[in-house]
Amino acid sequence: MTDVDPWQTLRRFTAARIGLGHSGASQPTRAQLDFQLGHARARDAVHQALDAAELSAALTQAWPAAPCPLLLHSAAADRNVYLQRPDLGRQLDAASRQSLLAQRSDRACDLSIVVADGLSALAIMRHAAPLLQALHARLEAQAWRLAPAAIVQQGRVAVGDEVGELLAAKIVLVLIGERPGLSSPDSMGLYLTWAPRVGLTDERRNCISNVRPEGLRVEDAAQTLHYLLAEAHRRQLSGVHLKDESVVGERRMEGNEGKFLL
DSSP states (O other): OOOOOTTHHHHTTOOSOOOOOOBTTBOOHHHHHHHHHHHHHHHHHHHOOOOHHHHHHHHHHHSTTSOOOEEEEBSOOSHHHHHHOHHHHTSBOHHHHHHHHHHOOSSOEEEEEEEEOTTOHHHHHHHHHHHHHHHHHHHTTSOOOBOOOEEEETOOTTHHHHHHHHTTEEEEEEEEEOOOBTTBTTOEEEEEEESOOTTOOGGGEEEEEEESTTSBOHHHHHHHHHHHHHHHHHHTOOGGGOOOOSHHHHHHHHHTTTOTTO
8 A cells, every 4th residue: 555645735836845754863865865955056056156248148138229238346356255245245346336437327317227146146147137028028118218237246235226326327126136045046036226325225125026937927027016116216216115006916915815924
């Protein structure tokens, strides 16, 4: 007689490690090896280098009408410094600041897009171009004035404030690789801020997280992002004062009714 695993049905709906069982006082060999593989993939994602040239070509193809992307770098000289000094990842190096000042126009732009490797270059290489392509399809008919996209290596979220301020952007949008999990090494986060400037804190930003096929699909993320961008531009604010009140957001909340953690 074959034993039936009662957890098998639930495992089809989640990547979480549930019902692992045990072998004596230890995990079963398969569960232990699966954990080690997930941990290795997460570590690789953190240390993987961003291919800026390949990403630039992908972004240009995704949004042909936009100016050519700028290749920038944070004040963190390399990956080891970046991981040990988060503050340096939040600011540009001197050469990047000068490059942005040369691009600055007397007329304020509506949107500055910043793409940073963050803690998962893998997420950016996989999902940044498809997300911007989906967003472009929604903004194409509207008269948004774009600054050149900025690709920032060794960057953190707040580096977007400096980029947006130097380019005199009304809104900055940051696409960044999120901290990898044991089942999500390629999760991308989106952060938008109205009137970006150095020194802003997190309550001034709106965040859309876990953008990846197994999380929030690119099309759904682009739809929510389009709504938030339009509302931020119309109401001239972002962060805690700007909520997702779109149809997609309402449906998402309706689907979470009865889930006490939400």
